[in-house]
Amino acid sequence: MSLPSPTASAVEEGERLSRQLTAPQLAMIAIGGAIGTGLFLGSSLAVHTAGPGVVLTYLIGAGIALLLMRALGEMAVAHPTAGSFGIYAELYINKWAGFTVRYTYWAAQCVAIGGEATAIAIYCQWWFPHTPQWLWILVFTVALLYVNARDVASFGSFEYWFAMIKVVAIVLFIAVGMALVLGWDFRPAIGFSNLTSHGGFLPTGLRGVWLAIVFVIFSYIGTEIVAVTAGEARNPEIALPRAVRAMAARLIIFYLAAMFVLVTIVPWTQIQPGSGVTASPFVRVFQLIGIPAAAHIVNFVVITAAASSMNCNLYLVTRMMFSLARGGYAPQPWGHVSAKGVPVRALLVSAAGLGLAMLVSILYPASAYVYLFGVSLFGGLYAWLIIFVTHVFFRRRRQGRMFASSLGALAIVAILLTTWRVDGMRITLIAGLSWLALLSLLYALISPQSANSNPSKFVS
Numbered sequence: 001m002s003l004p005s006p007t008a009s010a011v012e013e014g015e016r017l018s019r020q021l022t023a024p025q026l027a028m029i030a031i032g033g034a035i036g037t038g039l040f041l042g043s044s045l046a047v048h049t050a051g052p053g054v055v056l057t058y059l060i061g062a063g064i065a066l067l068l069m070r071a072l073g074e075m076a077v078a079h080p081t082a083g084s085f086g087i088y089a090e091l092y093i094n095k096w097a098g099f100t101v102r103y104t105y106w107a108a109q110c111v112a113i114g115g116e117a118t119a120i121a122i123y124c125q126w127w128f129p130h131t132p133q134w135l136w137i138l139v140f141t142v143a144l145l146y147v148n149a150r151d152v153a154s155f156g157s158f159e160y161w162f163a164m165i166k167v168v169a170i171v172l173f174i175a176v177g178m179a180l181v182l183g184w185d186f187r188p189a190i191g192f193s194n195l196t197s198h199g200g201f202l203p204t205g206l207r208g209v210w211l212a213i214v215f216v217i218f219s220y221i222g223t224e225i226v227a228v229t230a231g232e233a234r235n236p237e238i239a240l241p242r243a244v245r246a247m248a249a250r251l252i253i254f255y256l257a258a259m260f261v262l263v264t265i266v267p268w269t270q271i272q273p274g275s276g277v278t279a280s281p282f283v284r285v286f287q288l289i290g291i292p293a294a295a296h297i298v299n300f301v302v303i304t305a306a307a308s309s310m311n312c313n314l315y316l317v318t319r320m321m322f323s324l325a326r327g328g329y330a331p332q333p334w335g336h337v338s339a340k341g342v343p344v345r346a347l348l349v350s351a352a353g354l355g356l357a358m359l360v361s362i363l364y365p366a367s368a369y370v371y372l373f374g375v376s377l378f379g380g381l382y383a384w385l386i387i388f389v390t391h392v393f394f395r396r397r398r399q400g401r402m403f404a405s406s407l408g409a410l411a412i413v414a415i416l417l418t419t420w421r422v423d424g425m426r427i428t429l430i431a432g433l434s435w436l437a438l439l440s441l442l443y444a445l446i447s448p449q450s451a452n453s454n455p456s457k458f459v460s
Contacts, residue, residue: 025156026243028163029312030226031251035166035219035305043219043259047271049422050212051203052195052263055256057212058219062252065220067408068384071391073244076227078394080236084227085387086323092393093386095447099329100439101386106320107435108379109313110352115376116310117141123303127296140307141351148314148347151340159311166305169298170254177261190265198267213415214377214422219255221380223247224387225312228319317350318343329446377419378432385412 046054075088086105090098120140121133147158183189195201202209226243262271322343325335334346388409395402419428 024246025160026226026229026239027246027250028160028167029156029229029315030223030243030247031163031167035163035170035222035251035254035309043215043262044271046212046215047259047263047268049204049215050208051199051201051268053202053204053206053209054212054216054263054268055260056209057216058255058259060209060213061216061220062256064217064384064408064411065223065252066248067404067411068387069223069226069244069248071394071405071408072224072227072387073241075387075391075394076240076244077237080240081323084319084323085224085383085390086320087327088394089386089390090327092390092397096440096443097386097390098327099443100436101383102320102324102329103439104379104432104435105383106317106324106350108376108382109317109320110350111379112376113310113313113317113351116306116313120303120306120310123299123306126299140310144307144311144314145347145351147311148318149338149342149344151342155315159308159315162304162308162311166301166308167250167254169301169305170258173298174254174257174261177265181261181264192264194264194267198269203268211418211422214419214425214428217415218377218380220251221377221384222309222312223251224383225316228316314347314350318347321346321350377425378416378428378435381412381416381428382432382436385409385416388412 043054046057050057072085076084079088079091081087086098086102088098089101114137117137117140118133121136124136125131125133148155181190181192204211226240226247229243321330321334322337324330325332325346334343334349336343336345338344388405391405392402392409395405416429416432419425
C-alpha cells in the first residue's frame with residue numbers, strides 16, 4: 001500500500017495558521033533568512049578559494065538563485081501553503097520526493113541554526129575571548145525561542161526590523177567602502193589595485209571561481225523561505241510576487257556590491273589569514289583600515305545578522321515539521337497550534353539543532369562552524385534540486401517550457417559533485433547521501449502505516 005496523494009484542492013484548503021504577514025514583511029523575512037553567516041562569515045572561505053574572482057562566483061550564484069525564485073514563486077502563487085516545496089514535490093513528482101525533501105530540509109536547517117548560533121558565539125568571543133561558545137549559544141537560543149513562540153504578526157514585525165539592521169549596515173558598508181576606494185576627505189583613494197596586485201584578478205584561475213560556488217551558494221540558500229511564508233501571508237496571490245521580486249533584486253545587489261567593495265579595500269590574502277574562521281571579513285576590513293570603533297559596530301551588526309538568520313530558520317523548520325505532522329509523517333501532536341496560531345510543539349522539536357550546535361562547539365571548538373556548514377549545505381542544495389525538478393513537472397502539466405528549471409537542476413547537481421573537490425567539504429556528500437538512504441528506509445517502513453491518512457492533513 002502507498003501513501004495517499006494530496007490533491008491541489010487539499011493544498012489550497014483553509015489553514016489553521018493565521019494569515020497576518022504583509023508583502024514588505026515577507027520580503028524582509030526572506031532577506032533576513034538569506035543574509036547571515038553565508039555572507040558575513042562564510043564569505044571568508046569563498047574569498048580564500050577564488051580571490052577577487054569571487055565577485056564572478058557571486059554572479060553565478062545570483063543567476064541560479066533567480067532561476068529558483070522564478071520557479072518557486074510561480075508554484076507558491078498556485079499553491080500558497082506552509083508546506084511549500086515539500087507539498088509541491090508530493091503533488092507533482094511522487095510521495096517519496098515530498099517526504100525526503102521536507103525531512104532533509106528540516107534536518108539541514110536545524111543544523112544550519114546550530115551553525116548560525118556557533119557563528120554568533122565566534123563573534124561574541126571577538127569581544128569576550130575567554131567565554132565558552134556554548135554560553136552564547138544558550139543565551140540566543142532562549143531569546144529566539146521566545147520570539148518564535150509569539151503570534152506570527154509579532155514575529156513578522158520583529159524580523160522586519162531585525163533584518164533592517166543588516167540591510168542598512170550593508171548599504172552603509174558599500175557606501176563607505178566606495179568612498180574609501182575613490183578617495184574621501186583627507187584619506188587618499190585606495191583605488192582598485194587590490195583587485196589585481198596579489199596574483200591577479202583570478203589568482204586561482206577559473207577553477208577557483210567555480211570551487212568557491214560551494215561556499216557562495218550557501219549565501220543564497222534561505223531565499224526559499226518566501227514560499228514557506230505563503231501559508232501565513234495576507235493575499236498571497238498579490239503579496240508573494242511582490243515579495244519575490246523585491247527580495248531577489250535587493251539580495252543580488254547587496255551581495256555583488258558588498259563583495260566587490262570587500263576585495264577592493266582589502267588584499268584578498270589578508271581576509272582569511274589562518275586555517276580557521278575566527279572573525280567576519282567585514283570586521284577585518286575596518287581593522288585593516290584603522291577604524292577600531294567601526295569594527296565594534298560591524299561586529300554588533302554581524303551578530304544581529306546571524307541572529308536574524310537563525311530566527312528565520314527557526315520559523316522555517318517549525319513550519320516544515322508542522323507540515324510533516326499534518327501529512328502523517330511525524331507525530332500528530334506536532335501538528336497542533338497554540339491559541340495564537342503558532343505550532344509551538346513543532347518549534348520545540350525543531351530547536352534540536354541548537355543542542356547539536358552546543359555539543360559540537362564543546363567537542364570541536366576550532367572547526368565547529370565549517371563542519372556544521374558542510375552538513376547543512378546538502379539539505380539546502382537538495383531542496384533546491386527538488387524545487388527545480390518539481391517545477392519541470394509543474395510546467396509539463398500546464399504544457400509550458402521548462403528549460404530554465406532544467407538548467408537550474410543541472411547546476412545544483414554540478415555544485416553537489418563539486419563539494420567532493422573542496423577541502424573539508426566531502427562531509428556534504430558523505431553525510432547527505434547517508435541521510436537520504438536512511439530516510440528512504442524510514443519511508444519504506446512508515447508508508448504502509450500512513451496509507452489511510454486523510455489528505456486534508458497535508459494542508460498547513
